[in-house]
Amino acid sequence: MSYTSEQLKGLSLFYKNQLLNNTITFWFPRSIDEEYGGYLFMRDADGSLIDDDKAVWIQGRGAWLLSTLCNTVEHRKEWLDWAKSGIDFLNKYGFDADGQMFFHVTRSGQPIRKRRYYFSETFAVIANAAYAKASGDEQAAEKARYLFGKCIEYSTTPGLLPAKFTKTRPTKGIGVPMIMMNTAQQLRETIGDPRCDEWISIWIEEIKNDFVKDDIKCVMEQVAPDGSIVDHIDGRTLNPGHAIEGAWFILHEAKYRNNDPELIALGCKMLDYMWERGWDKQHGGILYFKDVYDKPVQEYWQDMKFWWPHNETIIATLLAYTLTGDEKYARWHKLVHNYSYEKFHDKENGEWFGYLHRDGSLAQTAKGNMFKGPFHLPRQEWYCAQLLQGLGY
Numbered sequence: 001m002s003y004t005s006e007q008l009k010g011l012s013l014f015y016k017n018q019l020l021n022n023t024i025t026f027w028f029p030r031s032i033d034e035e036y037g038g039y040l041f042m043r044d045a046d047g048s049l050i051d052d053d054k055a056v057w058i059q060g061r062g063a064w065l066l067s068t069l070c071n072t073v074e075h076r077k078e079w080l081d082w083a084k085s086g087i088d089f090l091n092k093y094g095f096d097a098d099g100q101m102f103f104h105v106t107r108s109g110q111p112i113r114k115r116r117y118y119f120s121e122t123f124a125v126i127a128n129a130a131y132a133k134a135s136g137d138e139q140a141a142e143k144a145r146y147l148f149g150k151c152i153e154y155s156t157t158p159g160l161l162p163a164k165f166t167k168t169r170p171t172k173g174i175g176v177p178m179i180m181m182n183t184a185q186q187l188r189e190t191i192g193d194p195r196c197d198e199w200i201s202i203w204i205e206e207i208k209n210d211f212v213k214d215d216i217k218c219v220m221e222q223v224a225p226d227g228s229i230v231d232h233i234d235g236r237t238l239n240p241g242h243a244i245e246g247a248w249f250i251l252h253e254a255k256y257r258n259n260d261p262e263l264i265a266l267g268c269k270m271l272d273y274m275w276e277r278g279w280d281k282q283h284g285g286i287l288y289f290k291d292v293y294d295k296p297v298q299e300y301w302q303d304m305k306f307w308w309p310h311n312e313t314i315i316a317t318l319l320a321y322t323l324t325g326d327e328k329y330a331r332w333h334k335l336v337h338n339y340s341y342e343k344f345h346d347k348e349n350g351e352w353f354g355y356l357h358r359d360g361s362l363a364q365t366a367k368g369n370m371f372k373g374p375f376h377l378p379r380q381e382w383y384c385a386q387l388l389q390g391l392g393y
Contacts, residue, residue: 001334002327005393011318011337012388019381020073026351026367027374031062032082036108038089041373045365046349052107058373059090060123064186065374065382067130071190072386080134087131087140090124099150100161104370116164118154121147122179126186133190141191148187152199155180171230173222174211177203178246185252204250208266211243217273218292219243229292236292237299240278241309244286247271248316251323264323271316275332278309283359284339286313304363305356307372310340311380318384322391352377 003011030047031039039062042051063086066079093109094101101120104113125147132141154160155176165171181203188196210227211220221239224230247270254263278286286309289302313336321329343360344352346367354372355363366372 015385041368043368060127061375063127070134245312308376311376
């Protein structure tokens with residue numbers, strides 16, 4: 001069951017229309033904070049405000065999205081102005097005196113919480129880089145390149161940031177090479193940086209060698225420093241949607257490298273392994289957590305359906321199909337696309353709900369909170385539209 005040219009043209013138009021006339025319009029302009037700058041993203045189904053605190057991650061993600069739309073869709077003044085609001089807030093209030101970024105601030109930018117990792121910094125990199133390209137702002141470009149260097153330093157210097165765990169049972173997560181790879185890809189494709197290609201290759205090798213387990217057909221979420229499986233509850237817990245996100249980052253790199261066959265094979269293998277483990281054959285959708293040995297999972301939300309794994313799987317299956325022509329990926333893409341736009345999409349108010357029970361019923365109505373905002377869904381719709389348009393659809 002492959003896609004016809006007409007069907008691919010229809011998908012291209014669908015994703016672009018959803019992005020510009022349903023998703024973006026839910027968030028903007030209502031989320032622009034005219035008093036303090038930045039964005040008010042914690043919103044209920046109808047767009048009403050739940051909380052006026054600001055998640056630093058999503059301030060960066062919002063500015064990245066608006067800047068990226070300027071760079072790739074249309075250079076609209078309002079998008080650029082709104083992006084500048086986020087960039088200015090992020091760079092003014094996002095950093096502690098020690099240079100590390102916060103995770104959670106008040107509406108006016110007063111700090112509430114820092115975390116032990118540097119994901120706020122990675123989103124600040126892509127936001128500043130995309131904004132620099134859209135605006136020509138050299139300070140933003142310098143900020144992006146400086147922060148990218150800091151992220152490399154954080155990721156390669158043990159003890160530079162406070163440890164979450166003791167040294168009794170050391171582990172490392174796939175999240176670091178994944179987010180660093182995608183950060184480098186974004187930086188390279190906006191303002192460029194000579195460090196990107198080499199580091200992307202290093203992070204891909206780490207994922208391939210330490211996290212992809214061909215013997216059990218699995219992509220691990222965390223492993224011991226030598227890549228071995230840590231046979232305890234935390235070490236056995238898989239996040240299929242996250243691994244599938246990593247798969248499409250690698251497929252994207254394959255496409256960038258003139259359809260590199262080894263990277264296509266690696267990305268498709270990761271997608272294959274985690275579709276098999278993550279797709280709910282009874283109810284449809286991607287399960288949130290699984291145990292690598294099918295033992296009980298500790299987290300109580302393990303069988304819920306969260307919005308973002310579905311966004312990542314929509315991208316991964318469409319990208320795998322366009323790179324390989326394998327009908328299996330067209331079939332999977334139809335399954336996850338149809339499930340997602342039926343179950344998550346709010347046809348009355350726009351955008352997607354974030355959280356469903358296993359059977360697909362709505363768990364709660366929030367569209368925005370500390371972790372959900374205008375990123376995974378609009379990135380998916382933007383990426384798929386750009387992918388298909390680039391192929392002539």
